[in-house]
Amino acid sequence: MKLLVIAGPPSAGKTALVKQIVRHFVSEAKIAFLKIDVVKAYEDIELANEFGILTRKVYSGDLCPDHAGVMVLGDAVAWAKAGGADLFIVESAGLCLRCSPYLNQGLGIVVLSSISGIHTPEKMGAMVSLADIAVVTKIDLVSQAEREVLVQKIREVHPSVVLIETNALQGSSLQRLYQLIRLSDEVEEEGLLLKGNPPLGTCTICVGKKEVGWKNHFGILQRLDGPLAECLYRGE
Amino acid sequence: MRGQCFKVLHTLYKIFLEELILVLRSLTILPGFDRNGQRENFKEILLLPGETVSIVGPTGSGKTALITDIELLAQGDTATRRWVLVNNEPPDDVIRYNPAAKPIAMITQNTKCFADVSVGEFLAIHARARGITEKKVLEETVRLANQFTGEKIHDGLKVTVLSGGQTRSLLIADAILIGAAPIILLDEIENAGIFKQEVMEIIQGSGKIIIFVTHDPVIALHTRKRIIMENGAVKKILQQEEGEVLAAQSLIELDKKISEIREALRAGRVITGKLAIADPA
Numbered sequence: 001m002k003l004l005v006i007a008g009p010p011s012a013g014k015t016a017l018v019k020q021i022v023r024h025f026v027s028e029a030k031i032a033f034l035k036i037d038v039v040k041a042y043e044d045i046e047l048a049n050e051f052g053i054l055t056r057k058v059y060s061g062d063l064c065p066d067h068a069g070v071m072v073l074g075d076a077v078a079w080a081k082a083g084g085a086d087l088f089i090v091e092s093a094g095l096c097l098r099c100s101p102y103l104n105q106g107l108g109i110v111v112l113s114s115i116s117g118i119h120t121p122e123k124m125g126a127m128v129s130l131a132d133i134a135v136v137t138k139i140d141l142v143s144q145a146e147r148e149v150l151v152q153k154i155r156e157v158h159p160s161v162v163l164i165e166t167n168a169l170q171g172s173s174l175q176r177l178y179q180l181i182r183l184s185d186e187v188e189e190e191g192l193l194l195k196g197n198p199p200l201g202t203c204t205i206c207v208g209k210k211e212v213g214w215k216n217h218f219g220i221l222q223r224l225d226g227p228l229a230e231c232l233y234r235g236e
Numbered sequence: 237m238r239g240q241c242f243k244v245l246h247t248l249y250k251i252f253l254e255e256l257i258l259v260l261r262s263l264t265i266l267p268g269f270d271r272n273g274q275r276e277n278f279k280e281i282l283l284l285p286g287e288t289v290s291i292v293g294p295t296g297s298g299k300t301a302l303i304t305d306i307e308l309l310a311q312g313d314t315a316t317r318r319w320v321l322v323n324n325e326p327p328d329d330v331i332r333y334n335p336a337a338k339p340i341a342m343i344t345q346n347t348k349c350f351a352d353v354s355v356g357e358f359l360a361i362h363a364r365a366r367g368i369t370e371k372k373v374l375e376e377t378v379r380l381a382n383q384f385t386g387e388k389i390h391d392g393l394k395v396t397v398l399s400g401g402q403t404r405s406l407l408i409a410d411a412i413l414i415g416a417a418p419i420i421l422l423d424e425i426e427n428a429g430i431f432k433q434e435v436m437e438i439i440q441g442s443g444k445i446i447i448f449v450t451h452d453p454v455i456a457l458h459t460r461k462r463i464i465m466e467n468g469a470v471k472k473i474l475q476q477e478e479g480e481v482l483a484a485q486s487l488i489e490l491d492k493k494i495s496e497i498r499e500a501l502r503a504g505r506v507i508t509g510k511l512a513i514a515d516p517a
Binding site: 146170172 | 314315344
């Protein structure tokens with residue numbers, strides 16, 4: 001089974017891209033799809049209705065969505081395999097941008113819109129810098145020069161990323177992506193590892209304490225004017 | 237020994253650079269399909285350096301889709317399923333996907349930039365993308381842009397606040413000097429409130445393949461080939477006729493007259509029944 005992990009900010013065109021991929025492969029491969037979101041998601045229903053593929057969603061709710069992703073992905077790979085899938089697509093809402101959902105196996109794809117702003121690639125951190133492929137969408141909305149400026153910015157964040165520019169609604173110029181998916185390795189359930197480093201994360205906020213101000217908390221503390229415990233805080 | 241090593245490396249590097257810089261001998265468009273799924277009715281459209289082409293047809297006839305196919309060097313993977321060949325063969329991935337090696341600069345109808353950077357930064361990043369290291373090109377681009385528009389552009393302005401005319405002027409100058417590509421695609425340059433005659437003079441006779449999508453008869457009559465579009469497909473391909481060269485000249489005179497009247501109206505003057513310009517009573 002091949003694995004795609006697709007990440008990107010809301011409205012970047014992730015689902016439009018997923019639909020093109022599913023449309024392209026649905027006749028030759030059995031596809032399973034998992035959406036990880038925080039509050040609401042409809043993609044699973046849409047894709048199941050349109051293509052009749054195996055779909056699921058999971059809401060992270062109070063949990064950080066990347067944390068939720070790590071928790072459920074093991075079971076999800078087993079679920080897709082049990083369903084006989086040849087291609088498993090995981091779509092993740094990119095949220096706080098601290099982490100990236102990509103794994104050491106399969107393909108990690110970041111989706112960025114042409115109109116998302118010139119500094120976005122830098123701000124998105126690991127979601128861009130650890131991706132295998134960056135897909136730039138909505139290219140019909142901007143000039144060629146502006147597209148090339150955005151692509152250059154992505155390249156400067158991640159020089160070796162494979163860049164693909166598309167109008168995901170029409171599915172233009174995606175042959176290269178399909179080729180890379182076709183050539184990607186099968187995943188092995190044992191040994192799936194996150195590519196990026198997770199954040200330091202055992203603190204009173206994580207366990208639900210609501211009071212504001214460092215005096216009300218213990219664990220990893222940060223004041224407005226710098227850290228209290230320099231040896232621990234790694235936020236900057 | 238070290239000297240020799242250096243020489244070999246240097247030669248290899250030069251070969252690599254030459255590989256990257258494509259010598260364009262021809263561009264070929266192979267037929268795709270119209271909106272009803274019918275195959276387009278032509279064998280191929282062959283374009284050579286120095287050739288000017290206009291694409292005409294009503295709104296929605298597929299003009300922009302055709303130049304977008306060229307810009308993306310479509311390989312049967314766009315909505316129209318057309319193929320575009322460079323030097324009579326499918327282009328390498330490097331040419332399709334690396335802006336520094338791409339032989340095409342396109343001016344779209346967009347008159348808005350979303351990038352939150354200044355004109356100077358925008359041009360500098362684009363120059364990096366196109367592998368240009370000379371700083372002088374940036375100043376020249378701003379200078380050229382100012383020849384196309386009456387509203388002054390300077391490099392400290394944010395690109396997001398430029399007017400439609402300023403944006404188009406800047407992007408055209410950028411395509412000529414930073415894109416510096418052997419193929420230039422222009423989508424309805426007449427719509428932007430810019431000096432289109434200056435633009436046409438500068439880019440014609442440049443030895444490049446220049447393709448205009450246009451509703452403007454002056455531009456359409458000036459090009460050597462005309463592609464007529466209908467229902468998402470190429471309907472006809474015409475060569476410029478001898479008489480049309482003369483017609484184009486006369487039409488420019490008419491066009492200048494219209495421009496004069498436009499400027500006069502803007503300046504608060506009045507026009508007589510015989511199209512003369514006068515002061516209001």
